[in-house]
Amino acid sequence: MRFLVYLFLVIFWVGCQDVKRPEQPENLIPKDTMVAILVESYTGNAARSINNKVLMDQVVALDSLIYTKYAIDSLQFAQSNAYYASQLNEYIDILKVVEERLVVQKAEIDTLIIREAKAVKDSIDALKEPQKKKKDSITGIQIPPVQN
Template sequence: LSIFLALSLFACQDVVRPAIPEQIIPEAKMADLLVEAYIGNAARSNNNRVLRMGGVQLDSILYAKYEIDSLQFAQNTAYYAAQIDPYMRILQQVETKLSVVKKSLDSLALIDAEQQKKDKESFLDSAKTNVLNQKIIPAISQ
């Protein structure tokens, strides 16, 4: 019984939440930053070798664009993650913005596929015309 009581007392601990960062990033800016971070992580997972060979540091580009540093980003991420309501609002914005980006990319992919189809049809028509011309012109010349 005394062991159970001792464990119960030690199990009750204070949860320390991160303090508000000195340079807090507004929710809207944090959402934009996270959108670009997620896109960067996706790019890194698809083209990591290309990025490394090109010397591209996506995080550094992101920090420079938003005029922050890695510590400020980490502090703000920890702060917002501990604040449920603001964090949920930020994540909702991120989800909405990523959905818009996805729709845009899907539209571009569809346009590209249609253009490739037209190019292929044009090439095939051109090839058929060339073959016909090669057969008809010599026959007319004779």
């Protein structure tokens, strides 16, 4: 029994030693381009999950649009992504930059939403204010506002 346990441990130890990492592809996507692709991909995935009906109605393939924009194909992206994922420190750096850019985008969008909401509120408040009496420019008499 003891022999079987030792045999199993040796086989397990030997079996785990041959971990092959992907080699650097010839057409490796540069880090800054990879960051931009990942930012757009994450943004597209978020849009897909929020308003899925519009994207489904228009049959938009977001990944294909991203690949076309950066003049890459899905294989090149997959190979580059696998390579960077095997280089853990580099991949962590890439993902940190992606996260920073997404946080900045979110802050910009939140600011725009707040501005738009304030503009709508100001418009509604302006309509709710009672109309003030205006003075006639010729006679100086106050004219009451028109009532509906």
